[in-house]
Amino acid sequence: MGKIINVANQKGGVGKTTSVVNIGTGLSLWEKKVLIVDFDPQGNTTTGYGINIKDQEYTVYDVLSNSVAVEKSIIKKNKYLHILSADEDLSGLTLELANDNGRLFYLQNALQPIRENYDFILIDSPPSLNLLTLNSIVACDDVLIPVQAEFYALQGLTQLIHTLEKVEKAIDKKVNILGFLVTMYDIRTSISKEVYAELKSHFNGLVFDSVIPRNVRIAEAPSYGESVLSYAPSSKGAFAYKELIKEIVERYYGKTE
Template sequence: MGKIIAIANQKGGVGKTTTSINLAASIGILEKKTLLIDADPQANASSGLGIDIDNLEIGTYEVLEHESPAKKAILPTNSPNLDIIAAHVDLVAAEIELVDSEQREYMLKTALQEIKEEYDYIFIDCAPSLGLITLNALTAADSVIIPIQCEYFALEGLGKLLNTIKSIQQLHNPNLDIEGLLLTMFDARLRLSNQVVEEVRSHFPQMVFDTIIQRNVRVSEAPSYGESIIKYDAASRGAENYLALAQEFLKKNNQ
């Protein structure tokens, strides 16, 4: 049975999509069958893995609305052992259209039942909001990874997200775990970056991944070529960071 992991933080620009693409690709490289679901209407995870989103026929929108089975929405990527259910800007409409649906928080969970056993891990790249699509992702997920950038205001909004997770555990998904907090965009030269690492680790000692994702130009360049950092530049520091994270994640999951 596959494990579903949402990658979520309502703050934008914290490295959610970068982490979704590169962690999923790294897990695939380590020979686990992996699926990435793009649940962000900006569709950056889809274009970042080389999907032509303008000509997408079936994607996350159709799956969420139960207009198409999830199996039909799966596309291969250019990364080993990694498939994707891609998004399109149409996904914005789902936020409004699902409001009146019965079981509206469970639409994604229901849709993924038929494919969950076909993958070792399913990652969901969430939008930078706590709207209905993100609630669907957290209701469908077994656990959540929360990226936190090593910059000023890093912890701002984290309390709100943790409260949202708590209410989802109470109302919709009692089995939802926090997989871990992931420190991103770390710059060792900046005192602030080091202070944020200390602060997050002192507040949440049991929850923070040991691996820290450092700022890396090659990581920023890779999506414009439609490739993960592993494919774009396997020798880069960014690739090393994400492979280390994948190994830590698998060890945590006894793999």
């Protein structure tokens, strides 16, 4: 049964999409079967994988709103890496489901029949705390929280954690924090070190040792429809994501070396 990891932070621009694309690709290189669920109407994960949304008959929206079979909507990049795409249609779902009693469970229900086909399902969440975010929290086992190394980084985390707790209470299910990932770390700035230290002091063992540096190759890769692991495998950015993926694999399977 695949683990469902929700990459979430209601702040935009903190590295959620970048992390989903690179962790997803990285796990697939470890020969884990991975499904990426783009659950942001901006569809950046979809385009980041070089998928032209105009070529897609169905997206995650059609699965949730029009009962299209999830298998029909999945794009197979290769044996190990599959993608469920999104586009701006998804933003309509919040209104469509507003008065539906089962509105929190749409994504969970959609993923249920295919869960066993994957080792990992990664959800890229939108930069908000709306019904879409709640669906991705309900659907997941674990949450990975990217935190940008900048001044206001920790603001908003309390609200996010509060939301996780509210969902736990509402649906009587444990939502586990897999870890906090510091992104866009710049060794030249003291703020980067401060953000890391402060996260450590609050969440200690939950903070990944690996930090993702600010690295231009990471930012360039999506315009080539690639992860940084394939676009610039020897870059600092690729190295950092590879180290992170090792840590994630260890958290799930124990130490491998």
